[in-house]
Amino acid sequence: MNSDLPDRDPARVTTDGPARVSADTAGAPLLTVRGVHRRFGTGATAVHALRDVSFDVAAGTMVALVGRSGSGKTTLLNIIGGLDRPDAGSVLVDGTDVTALDEDGLSLLRREKVSYVFQTFGLIPVLSAAENVGAPLRLARVAAQERERRVELLLELVGLADHAQQRPGEMSGGQQQRVAIARALAASPRLLIADEPTGQLDAETGLAVMALLRGVVESEGVTALVSTHDPVMIALADRVIRISDGRIEEQPAEHPGEQTPERSGERSYDRSDEQIHSGSGERSHDRSDEQTHEQSGERLRGGDIS
Amino acid sequence: MLKLLARRARAQWPLLAALLTVVLVGPTLLGACVLLVTRTADRALETAAARATTGEIEVTAYTVTVRGPDARSVAADTRTVLTSALAPFPSTTSTRVSSAMRWLPAARAGKNGVPAESYLSAVQDLPARARLTAGRWPQPTTDKTATGTAPGTGTATTGTGTTETGPTTGTTEQKAETTGTGTEADTTGRGREPGTESGTGTGTGSGTTGSGTTGSGGDGAAAAAGGGRSGGGPLEAVVLEPTARLLGLTPGSRVHLGAELSARSAPDVDVTVVGIVRPLPGSGWDRDPLAAAGYDLAYRDGRSQQPVHAYGPFIVDLADLLAGGSTIDRLEIIARPDLTTATVRDLDTVTGAVRGADRRLARTLGDRVQIERVFSRLPATLLAARAQQQVTAAVVLTVAVLGIVLTATALALAGRLTTGVRAEETALLSALGTSRGQLAAVATVEAGTLAVLATALAIPASSALHAGLTHLPPLAGAGLAARPEVTAAQVAAVAAGALALAAVLVIPAVRPAVAPGERRQRRELLARSGADLLLVAFAAAGWWQLYAQPAGSDTGADAVRVLAPALLLTAGAALALRLVLPALRGAERLARRARGLVLPLAVFDAARRPQAVAAGLLIGLACAASTFGTGFDATWQRSQQDQADLSVGTDLAITLDALPVAGQGAAVRAATGGTATPATDRGIAVGQWLGNGGEAPRLVAFDAAHAGTLLRGRLDADRDWTDVGAALAPPAPAVGVPVPAGAALTLTGRTSGGTPLTVTPRLLLQDATGLRTPCTGAPTRLDGRAHPLPACATAKGLRLVAVSLPFKADEAAQERTGISGTVTAPKNTGDDSGDRPTPPADTANESSDTSDAATEGDGSGDALDVPPSGGSGIGVAVTLTVAGAASAGSEPGSSWTATSAAPFPGALATPAVALSAGSAGTTLRMTTSVERRGHPDAARTLVATAFPVPGPVPAAVSARFAGETGARPGSRLSLTVGTTPVTVRVTEVLPTVPSAPGAATVLADLDALSRALVVNADLDFPVDAWWVGHPTHPDAAARATALRLGPVTTRAAEAARLTGGPLRAGLPAALRLLVPAAVLLLLAGVVLHVTFDVQVRALEVARLRGLGMTRREIRKVLLGQHVGVLLPLLAAGAAVGALATRLVAPLLVRSDTGAAPVPPVLPVWPWAAEIVLLALLLAGCAVAVTVVVTVQARRADAAHLRVTS
Secondary structure, eight states, X not given: XXXXXXXXXXXXXXXXSSOOOOTTTTTSEEXXXXXXXXXXXXXXXXXXXXXXXXXXXXXXXXXXXEOOTTSSHHHHHHHHTTSXXXXXXXXXXXXXXXGXXXXXXXXXXXXXXXXXXXXXXXXXXXXXXXXXHHHHHHHTTOOHHHHHHXXXXXXHHTTOGGGTTOOGGGSOHHHHHHHHHHHHHHTOOSEEEEESTTTTSOHHHHHHHHHHHHHHHHHHOOEEEEEEOOHHHHHHOSEEEEEETTEEEXXXXXXXXXXXXXXXXXXXXXXXXXXXXXXXXXXXXXXXXXXXXXXXXXXXXXXXXX | OHHHHHHHHHHTXXXXXXXXXXXXXXXXXXXHHHHIIIIIHHHHHHHXXXXXXXXXXXXXEEEXXXXXXXXXXXXXXXXXXXXXXXXXXXXXXXXXXXXXXXXXXXXXXXXXXXXXXXXXXXXXXXXXXXEEEEEOOXXXXXXXXXXXXXXXXXXXXXXXXXXXXXXXXXXXXXXXXXTTTXXXXXXXXXXXXXXXXXXXXXXXXTTOBOOOXXXXXXXXXXXXXXXXXXXXXXXXXXXXXXXXXXXTOOTTOEEEEOOBSSSSOOOOEEEEEEEEEEEOTTSSGGGSTTTTOSEEEEEOOXXXXXXXXXXXXXXXXXXXXXXXXXOEEEEEEEEEEOOTTOOHHHHHHXXXXXXXXXXXXXXXXXXXXXXXXXXXXXXXXXXXXXHXXXXXXXXXXXXXXXXXXXXHHHHHHHHHHHHHHTHHHHHHHHHTTOOHHHHHHHHHHHHHHHHHHHHHHHHHHXXXXXXHHHTSTTXXXXXXXXXXXXXXXXXXXXXXXXXXXXXXXXXXHHSOOOOTTOOOOHHHHHHHHHHHHHHHHHHHHHHHHHHTSOSSOOOOOOHXXXXXXXXXXXXXXXXXXXXXXXXXXXXXXXXXXXXXXXXXXXXXXXXXXXXXXXXXXXXXHHHHHHHHHHHHHHHHHHHHHHHHHHHHOSSEEEEOSSOOOTTHHHHHHHHHOSEEEEEEEEEOEETTBOOBTTBOOEEEEEOGGGHHHHOOSOOOTTOOHHHHHHTTSOSSOOOOEEEOTTOOEEEEEEEGGGOOEEEOOEEXXXXXXXXXXXXXXXXXXXXXXXXXXXXXOOSTXXXXXXXXXXXXXXXXXXXXXXXXXXXXXXOOOSOTTOOOOOOOHHHHHHHHHTOTTOBOOOOOTTTTOXXXXXXXXXXXXXXXXXXXXXXXXXXXXXXXXXXXXXXXXXXXXXXXXXXXXXXXXXXXXXXXXXXXXXXXXXXXXXXXXXXXXXXXXXXXXXXXXXXXXXOOTTOEEEEEETTEEEEEEEEEEESOBTTBTXXXXXXXXXXXXXXXXXXXXXXXXXXXXXXXXXXXXXXXXXXXXXXXXXXXXXXXXXXXXXXXXXXXXXXXXXXHHHHHHHHHHXXXXXXXXXXXXXXXXXXXXXXXXXXXXXXXXXXXXXXXXXXXXXXXXXXXXXXXXXXXXXXXXXXXXXXXXXXXXXXXXXXXXXXXHHHHHXXXXXXXXXXXXXXXXXXXXXXXXXXXXXXXX
């Protein structure tokens, strides 16, 4: 066991934690995605990131979203989390139609029902671990005393009670991701979206994080949608949804499907370059990566500085 | 490498454009400042010269005692010297000539056997200087061929080049008949005159013949009046009204003037009076020997101890006088250059030439004149202008340096940000094997390109900025509007500035980049702290240099004065920046207590992110510079106002060209609509002390009862001028005896035992404005008869406030009667028992023969009761009757006091005065006993005053006076006013005295001073000016000028000159340039910083959205963060600006001459302007930050998450 891992079952420390799945809603879909289309660009250069994506996720389950880079995973997660809008289709989170919400409604959704765990942790660098975890509670205007208590419990949950006053720059990647998970749980979300949460971690640390996520799902009754290439994470998932070229190729969790490089235990470091040169069939990937490069170039050039 | 540069330029053109914009600011500001201190300064000098008053630029040559034959050549040569000295400027000349005194036949002027004298005079442009009241102007009697080329008759521009064709030797026999007396005087004069006549002139006038012989020397015999005048006949002349009245002259009168009273006596001359004139004030009559009074009954010609009667002048044609052979006592030629097209080089040339004109004139005139001198204020005026120019230039350069420092700070920030933006690119290049040297070369080439571009743009930009600035106040008001122009100095300065600033960009590019958020290395922090300390040390040294600079004149733009403000502001901003971070951390502790996320996150961001205050130095410095610029401008303006207030001393001052006449105050009051009072401002001696450094102590006296209304100038806190004046003014005004306008005044006097005594009565009359004018009667015998006094009551509302009766022995009567009343031959006609004296009827009757104006006494026996003689004294009773007046002392303060005046108060015993009213008017009866002992010439003067004998005159003294003399409140000092010693008692010490800034000055009440003089038998009222408080007419100055009493100065005009004059307008203009430049750079810095900051935090912002923050909340966080940084930085900058305004601005303000201003400069913090400025800065920052944050927050969407994830 990695030393970063909690030395006890996380579920035990979160008995008064986030909302749980009630008995009458257990098994009912918390997330419903229907006919979602997302296209970037127009005309001949248009890239179809998502094509008629539809699936349901039952409450209290952990679902792995699997696919190669550029397959549309992040786009799908952003649409579900309300960070992006589909061109067509609908997304229902806990009965709320995400696509019908305005900006404020989406923010409220993310504040109350959906939490994010980013690949790059997404911690606010000027805040300490405790302050990062407490940020959602501050957004929810939780009283200071209650906030501090919850933060303490959550940091204990992720095994970082002793690092409460450290800032992200002073912590390891695994610690940062655990803080990110604690922060994601702080607001008692119904849906936890994790976008390749172990993507920047070594295997051992990634395993610990995955175990933590799995534990949280089980103990807190949170529904987790995790985008990942990691076979361990896939193995931990209740269900795996494969996405390719913007389309869903679902497999039951009990039978995760054919072996993929990820499942064979190899870390996937698919580079966009490989995909760019993989032929016309990878058109959507190409476009997505080109966009990425363009944006990177813009930032590199500092074109917005003036 | 060049390809990399080109590609990067294409890709990052907005960034490069931003850098170029920032680089452009400094050189543009520098170029504009260089134009201000070069072209505008030169133009200011030229404009100042063109606007200079006549008195400031005219050149006057005085020559004294010119022999008649040399007069024309001396005049011509003098004019040539002057005009050549003023070359290349065209100039006009005017000439004023007065001849030596001549005897005036007794039959016309003699009274009481006193000799009479008169003189000839000629003035160019006479019709412009006098008003004809009767008759016509005099015509030249000299032949046209003689006068046509005569010097002095026309306006010369570059010299007259008169050619003397030869001296004329002539013999003139004049036979003139004086009108009214029947006395004939035959005079034969011989002379040889250098004239222009080429032949023999024969006079055709009545009884005058003249012949001239051409010669070549200047030593021929003068042809007297007709000798050089081929037209012959008496000279035509006009006389002044008083002369005409006293001599009984009317147009057509002929007057025979006797021989000259000079060593080389010219013969008699006849003149025909053709007109009567009244001199116009302000037209140079003050330089007339009798100051255009027309007569002086106590004129001292230096030939004897006794005064004589002087009348005149007889104003003749200028050419006639110069050619007439009369000895010229004074020849005055004034040349006035036309400087409207002046250039700096020509002005410098003229300055040197005029300085050497005195020597040149002496060489030219040789021994033809006794004394010659050239006087001009032109060199001093131009040198003073140069000094002002340099003082202004020093401050303009200070502003330029501040602008450069600001720009450099902005560029340092821009360079750092650019390095941050290019961090990935630099890392990539390094990874590809690019060395630091190559990176430095790339940065240098890029910076050099920017410098070249900035130079190319800054040259026209600075020209346009300068031209625009000159079309705005105050430069436009100073007449310095100019079109855009390019000069070599400007190009050099702009290029140097651009290169220096571009170098700032290279430094961060070659240093290892520090990633945002990375903790600074300890070494770097130590280096920064060391730099801060060094900066503070330099700033402290600079301030000390400024503080310790000499108070005297120093016009040079020394480096300390130019650099110190920038150093101080930079050090202050750096220190303030060090204080901002702890303050933010304090705010952070408070913010933790907040419940929500927006405020704490904003404060945490502001307090914890090192990059949050990356623009701190620029923001603090720019804010400090702009607030300092505003404060300095207000301080400078206030100081100029204070200097104007103090230098003028009152709202409006008229410096008198000539002695004022009674009733003048009413005219001044009517013209200005304010409170007009006479004032004194002159040099004096304090005991034996004549001042230090060639600067005499000054006496300023005014009507202290109106001190609050009249005096201007800053005084100590909690005091005003009313308080000062209250301690100086006499307890009660002098009421005196009303003297109706035109009232006849007669004087009747008797002595005990008929002792022949005369008295030359002097009356002191006061008008409603407090002006006192003496009126002197002719020496009058105390013969029991009523003698009319001269027309003293020349204006309405006069009051007699003092009478002075200097008693003298009547030598003429003694000779006739054998009765000696002098102290050398006492003849006591009374006795100690107090017998009533016998009226000296015989003597009176005899004297009446020669006094056709005297009439028999009015029989007022009481008035003529002579007090008994006592001891060796002669009882004297003198009655002064003011007809038509009815005052017998009923008015408050109208009691009279008699005293025996200093310096021999014992010379009179029991002086007394009584005031009574009767049908004939008001009578003032003065009695005393004249002691016979003592020197016969010792003064025996009875003074009767409408006020009690005053004690020491209360006076306030300036701090400098107190410092140099050791005077303290309570000290007694002896001032010499004119020739009369006056004791003053120091009441208080003032910082300085109005109208005499910085001088060792005594401030007194004019009434009190006059009283002290009067009891010393000095009835001269020391008046030099009119002071007017609170003039109500908007055009009061113009109206006052129209009175032609003398130069008019107003506080407002002086303040306008000091703040908006061509030589000074550059300073406020430069300050007003600094403020917008600082604001512009501040805003540019804020935009750059916020843009960079928000851009590098785009992912963080996107994650905040992922946390559930709305865009509004994110905007609030970002705005709060930047406002949290900006607010303390702006506050700190404002504090530094305020501190600099308080500590530095007063040290930068200098006077015209570069000396410390008087009064000392008070720092002014213009709250309203500063608040507006800060509000604008805040608003500008808020708008800039809001726009950038809004744009960036909108861009912070899922794309960023996709990119990073």
